[in-house]
Structure formats: C-alpha cells, structure tokens
Amino acid sequence: MFSNKANSIFQDVISTYKVKNTVDQPFENKYDKNEDLIAHLLYRKCWIDTVQWAYEDIIRDPNIDPVAALKLKRMIDASNQDRTDTVEYIDSYFLDLHKNVQPKSNAKINSESPAWAIDRLSILALKIYHMHLETVRDDATDTHKAACQKKLDTLLEQKEDLSTAIDDLLKDIANGDKYMKVYKQMKMYNDDELNPVLRGVK
Numbered sequence: 001m002f003s004n005k006a007n008s009i010f011q012d013v014i015s016t017y018k019v020k021n022t023v024d025q026p027f028e029n030k031y032d033k034n035e036d037l038i039a040h041l042l043y044r045k046c047w048i049d050t051v052q053w054a055y056e057d058i059i060r061d062p063n064i065d066p067v068a069a070l071k072l073k074r075m076i077d078a079s080n081q082d083r084t085d086t087v088e089y090i091d092s093y094f095l096d097l098h099k100n101v102q103p104k105s106n107a108k109i110n111s112e113s114p115a116w117a118i119d120r121l122s123i124l125a126l127k128i129y130h131m132h133l134e135t136v137r138d139d140a141t142d143t144h145k146a147a148c149q150k151k152l153d154t155l156l157e158q159k160e161d162l163s164t165a166i167d168d169l170l171k172d173i174a175n176g177d178k179y180m181k182v183y184k185q186m187k188m189y190n191d192d193e194l195n196p197v198l199r200g201v202k
Helices: 002-020 037-059 066-097 114-135 142-175
Strands: none
Touching: 002 037, 002 114, 002 142, 037 066, 037 114, 066 114, 114 142
16 A cells, blocks of 8 residues: 555664654655655655754744744745745646546545645654654653553544555546646745745835
C-alpha cells in the first residue's frame, strides 16, 4: 500500500532530523529522484514540515529577539511556499502516473487531491512523534501523561483512517472511479504583485 511507504519515509525523516535536531543542519535526500521520484518527493516534503515545526516552536518563545523573530517569520513564509510547491510536485507525479487512465462516465471528483491528503499525513506523523514524547516525559505528571496518551490514541486512529482514505483514493483514481483535478495554490503573501505591501501600496 502507498500509505505504508509514505508513513515509513516520514518516520525515517523525523528520526534522521532529530539526530542533530537543529534547523540549520544540511538537508540530504536519501532517495534519488531518477530512481524513485515519489520517495524523493515524500522525503523532501516531510523534511520541510519537520524543520517548520521547529521554526514554529522557536518563534513562540516569548523572549525571542524581535529582529530574530522577523527573520524567522520570513523563513517560515519561504518554508510555506516550499511546502506548497512540493505538494504540487507530488500531485504532478500522480497526474503523470495516471495520465492514460480514462475516467468512467460516472467518475467523481474528490474534494482533496492525493498530495494534500499526503500533506496532512506528513504533519500527522510529526504530531504523533511529539505527542508520544509527552507521554514519556520524565518531568511530567501522571495526569499530563495520561491526557497525552488519550490524545496520542486519537492521533494514531486518525493516522489509520487517513492512510486508508489515501490508499482508497489512489485506487479509485487508478481504476477510473475518481479523477484528479488540481488547482495551483494561489499563495498571495509572497507575490510582489498580489501583496499590496510588497508592491508599495499604502
């Protein structure tokens, strides 16, 4: 199943990142895009999410220097754009993979493309990782650990459901029961023409 591959890659990314656990560590993709393009894209996608998770933690520090916070905010904006671009590359992969599939006359469109569902699965992997840490924290109370275990159980259930939904969607697309229709995300805040501040409008 595709979701098994994706979940395995996401776990590997998080484990690899946590060895150094710094946002400025060099990125090395373990997968050659010419040998396994989708694995290459999934690894890249989860790495972006993992670094951005750390960015979001850092910027919430109430004692962060304002200048550093502004710099980090711009790094988060750039990361968000990178994330969106990578999601679109993943959708392009599936569009190309199924380009010869003729949708059935009664085929339906899905409200979410495969890549945006995979995006949620990647972020869910991070939530599971960090919630698990809370359940085993040495300095946490038993009450805190128990509450976090309940949340972790819910996240794990969500992972199972989302994984099944992704596998079912990809199967339906391959069989022509559903068809993909991808809308390029119109990120406006990084665009010199669409963001009034960037184009100098007061």
